[in-house]
Amino acid sequence: MPRETNAAKRERAVEVCERLNRRYGPVECFLDHENPFRLLIAVLLSAQTTDAQVNKVTPKLFAQWPTPEAMAGASVADVADTIKSLGFYKSKAKHAVEAAQMIVADYGGEVPADMKELVKLPGVGRKTANIVLNVGYGIVEGIAVDTHVNRIAHRLMLSPKTHAKEPLKTEQDLLKILPHEYWESVNHQWITFGREICDARKPKCDECPLADLCPSVRVAG
Template structure:
């Protein structure tokens, strides 16, 4: 099979974006944070390797007990652990929440920084979290947040073959024009939850199956197996 040209890949990528816009025209962050950038920061920090639904179950109690940055900065780690203990890695996340609040308070005057490099200085905050916070809270698009869904979909669509989220992000940034970056995370997360599921993707009913090399390869393999019977 001939190797896909750079132009052909770009056209396919833009076609995927068009389909995503049709199916998810108003895709938004599933985390509930009340429009407060600091609460969003903490919620995204908590969401690592945990579902947004699980995070949304614990954050109301967290905000009630610690309504401000200063309140959380003075929290006892055991108390925070008790509130968030139903989510994964809660010991580490509880400590990072408090340290993050302390640094936002002491270094940034209780205001979440609007810079991707400054955000990544905060405990527990990586590039994915920084991208989500900048995009969602401030409308600043510096990159594409690559979580497990985006990583998986990028590879199934053959838009990346890189082995880390950061490298995968760079592949996507090189492929997509900047004006397309903003909606990708929210749209692909929904797509990953509903259709391009990790273990059993719903390829037969997928609205981008004709644009997916992985689906094409699986169909070709199925046809070969059928021909041998």
């Protein structure tokens, strides 16, 4: 079995994006994002949780600590108490406070609009940084690869099996095969698709709009 060429992958990936774009149109960020700082904190809190859960706690959180300066002075325990309904609340509280401190100390109270600087913040990896750059600043220099994007990329075999557990490498694979104009739409549209159709446990292949070009499609019955 000859390895698929990048050109073939690109054609398939572009068709995937075109179809999902037609299906979902422009998808908005479901997290509250009044400014880059609040967006950063919200994305930080969103790991292993739904946006709805995050949106329940952020009003209380930002009522107490509205700015980087305020949150930099918060006690981790108090923040943890406020976000306790979220998973991983202790580490998230620690990351939020320490990130705020670093934003004040090193970046003049402004969330840096730069990938290299963003990933220096505690709790911020490439996935979170991509969302902040993308949604907060309109800068698209990568693709936010979370568990959905990762899973779908591999089911569609747009990234080699050896990268299945390495979302950073999956991102590089997608960046190589997808034209830049598609990068921004990938995160939200693929996530929406992942939740609706291509979920982790029981993908609904029988009603999937991509079934005809998916190497992993499973036939009903």
